[in-house]
Amino acid sequence: MSKRAKDAGSDEMKPPTSDHAESNPNAAASPEPPTLEEQVEALKAQIAQKDNEIADLKDKYLRALAENENARKRLRQQNEDVLRFQRESLLHDLLPILDHLELAVAAAQTGGDGKPIVEGIEMVLRSMHDLMRRHGVTPQQSVGQPFNPRFHEAVDHVESLDYQPNTVISEFNRGYQIGDRVLRPARVSVAKAPAVHKKSGASDGNQAEKNNGDVEKG
Numbered sequence: 001m002s003k004r005a006k007d008a009g010s011d012e013m014k015p016p017t018s019d020h021a022e023s024n025p026n027a028a029a030s031p032e033p034p035t036l037e038e039q040v041e042a043l044k045a046q047i048a049q050k051d052n053e054i055a056d057l058k059d060k061y062l063r064a065l066a067e068n069e070n071a072r073k074r075l076r077q078q079n080e081d082v083l084r085f086q087r088e089s090l091l092h093d094l095l096p097i098l099d100h101l102e103l104a105v106a107a108a109q110t111g112g113d114g115k116p117i118v119e120g121i122e123m124v125l126r127s128m129h130d131l132m133r134r135h136g137v138t139p140q141q142s143v144g145q146p147f148n149p150r151f152h153e154a155v156d157h158v159e160s161l162d163y164q165p166n167t168v169i170s171e172f173n174r175g176y177q178i179g180d181r182v183l184r185p186a187r188v189s190v191a192k193a194p195a196v197h198k199k200s201g202a203s204d205g206n207q208a209e210k211n212n213g214d215v216e217k218g
Contacts, residue, residue: 140175156189163191
């Protein structure tokens, strides 16, 4: 056998090779999976990141809680200041009325005909009404008005021919409003229709006596 024939036979027995495999010898190699140590380190990094996020959220929560508490304290202090100012203003307005009462008491102690006492009490009453008006309090006019449970408190019902039923005919205590709200309802008497007295009972009794007399005569 010649040398050329041997070479041809050896070429036929060689397995075919791919051109792609020859150009990329590492293409068929798969990546190696991470080791256990690498996986543990990755988990530790994730946990550390979450811990940082939790710490940041906790800090923001505590800051918001502190700001909210400070706002509540400021609001409470403002409300207390407003109430204190209103109380002081009201008490300051009451001082002239106190002065008038002291003058009325002094006039009563000196004796006399009582006219200075009446004038002092009238002065006190006028001052009190002025004070109430300055604070938005106005008296209600109830007599002659239809009874309204929003503005009136009925303490008595009186038969009346001068007023329609369910009409206020007198006041025990005057009612007051502050703005559109009722500060105190008026305590009033309310009219009701007079009771109807029937005369049929007397007539029936007379007729019965007459009948009894006729029976006795018979």
